[in-house]
Amino acid sequence: xxxxxxxxxxxxxxxxxxxxxxxLLFEAVYVLCFSGASYRKNINRRLNLLKKEGNREGILxxxxxxxxxxxxxxxxxxxIAFNTLILQSGLTIGITRLAVFVVCGACGGFVITxxxxxxxxxxxxxxxxxxxVAPYFTLRIMRSxxxxxxxxxxxxxxxxxxxxxxxxxxxxxxxxMVAREMADPVGTEFGIVADEITYGADxxxxxxxxxxxxxxxxxxxFVTAVAIQASTGGNLGEILSNLSSVIRQRFKMRRKVRxxxxxxxxxxxILSSLPIGMFxxxxxxxxxxxxxxxxxxxxxxxxxxxxxxxxxGNLVMYRLVNFRI
Numbered sequence: 001x002x003x004x005x006x007x008x009x010x011x012x013x014x015x016x017x018x019x020x021x022x023x024l025l026f027e028a029v030y031v032l033c034f035s036g037a038s039y040r041k042n043i044n045r046r047l048n049l050l051k052k053e054g055n056r057e058g059i060l061x062x063x064x065x066x067x068x069x070x071x072x073x074x075x076x077x078x079x080i081a082f083n084t085l086i087l088q089s090g091l092t093i094g095i096t097r098l099a100v101f102v103v104c105g106a107c108g109g110f111v112i113t114x115x116x117x118x119x120x121x122x123x124x125x126x127x128x129x130x131x132x133v134a135p136y137f138t139l140r141i142m143r144s145x146x147x148x149x150x151x152x153x154x155x156x157x158x159x160x161x162x163x164x165x166x167x168x169x170x171x172x173x174x175x176x177m178v179a180r181e182m183a184d185p186v187g188t189e190f191g192i193v194a195d196e197i198t199y200g201a202d203x204x205x206x207x208x209x210x211x212x213x214x215x216x217x218x219x220x221x222f223v224t225a226v227a228i229q230a231s232t233g234g235n236l237g238e239i240l241s242n243l244s245s246v247i248r249q250r251f252k253m254r255r256k257v258r259x260x261x262x263x264x265x266x267x268x269x270i271l272s273s274l275p276i277g278m279f280x281x282x283x284x285x286x287x288x289x290x291x292x293x294x295x296x297x298x299x300x301x302x303x304x305x306x307x308x309x310x311x312x313g314n315l316v317m318y319r320l321v322n323f324r325i
Contacts (some may be wrong), residue, residue, distance in 0.1 A: 043180075043187060044179075044188045045092070045184055045188050046063065046187065046188040046191040047179075047180070047187070047191070049062065056198065059195070060195040060196070060199065063188065065094060066092040067091065067213070068083055068086040068087050068095045069087065077095065083095075084215070085136075085139050085143060087212070088143045088146070088214060088215040089139045089140075090142060090143070090146040090185060098135075103131070105134075106127050106130040106131035108130075109126040109130035110124070110126055110130075112126075113125075113126035146185055149185060150214055151218060152251070154186065154216070154218055154219075154247060155244045155247045155251075157182055157186050158243060158247070159241075160174070160181060160182070161175065161177075162240050162244070164177050165236060171226060171230075171236070172194065172197050172198075172203065175190050175193050176191075176194040178190040179191035179193075189213060190210070192209075192210070193207065193209070203226060203227075203230050204227045207222070207226050208223055210223070211223050218243075222240070222243065225239045225240065261321035261322075267317070268314060268317040268321070271317075272310060272313075275306075
């Protein structure tokens, strides 16, 4: 191919560069005019609600009820452990909607299983699985992710509090600065603390409520430091600065351990997925390969034992590569 065939038409080049310049101009205008306002509006859920309504007390009551609490901040369900799980998962749909969704999902699972399997026993098992087991583990996964996200943001929140204290602000003002500057979940949670202090709660009670709503392992140290400083005095800024440094060092150590344990996690994933993958490969290549043994109860028992043994192996490998620091 000659070089003349590779020549670019100057007209098309001009149109292309003009389009790129128009996109860059649009991006520059957006960044200058709209990005800051959008950031302030959507930085966290509490600020977004305040932007729409402006009633801090009403927003506080709404945030409490969304999380499974009463307007006064008490648990709504008699099952405290399950209510705490809902609270710490960060759900914002409320207990009533959650119950409706779970019941509808369980009924759907019952109907689908009954139609597909033509077995009332299996359909009933699917109903109770969707009603009890699936929501519980889903909430646990949501809580774990939220606590990890909170833990990653927490040192930055402590740094904001430390800088505010060194500037001469009291602790409630420093907490309010975190609520204005940080994204969720830290921003909304510290905003709830600021609102509770504003509407009559003492600092220690508001902090302990924060610890109950999150359940993150670093929070008790922060709550204890603030409570001791409020009762006996002391240099809270220096204490929180040291706490922030310790939390960051722990995160660094966890990431280092995670990197060193990557081989173990990859081995666990490969060893766990290989039998299942080979089963589907054989099933696709030769659909009649397992057809003659599905009708025997011994096949189901063997598959159940194999699945249980695989689960035990996965648990052992998980404990080998995951431990607390």
